[in-house]
Amino acid sequence: MTVTGIITALIVGLIVGALGRLVVPGRQHMSILVTMVVGVIAALLGTVVANAIGISTDTPGVDWGELLVQVLLAAVGVALVAGLSGRGRRAL
Secondary structure (H helix, E strand, O other), X not given: OOHHHHHHHHHHHHHXXXXXXXXXXXXXXXXXXXXXXXXXXXXXXXXXXXXXXXXOOOOOOOOHHHHHHHHHHHHHHHHHHHHHHOOOOOOO
């Protein structure tokens, strides 16, 4: 992977992670680094899933179906990480 590819993956991961945080209701106590890691993983898995189910196509411009899958996976990842961190819960 080239330096440009790594920088692009980080930028896409940051955007996908941020969109995933926006989709999940409530406040998530996560650092931007964790958001970016979740976003990068969701972007990679979203591309694989979109290719597997036939959504992703080689079109010029933005592939909206693939982006939707990536954002949905990022939302699930953000919800899981926020839920597993346990912050914001009140003791009964």
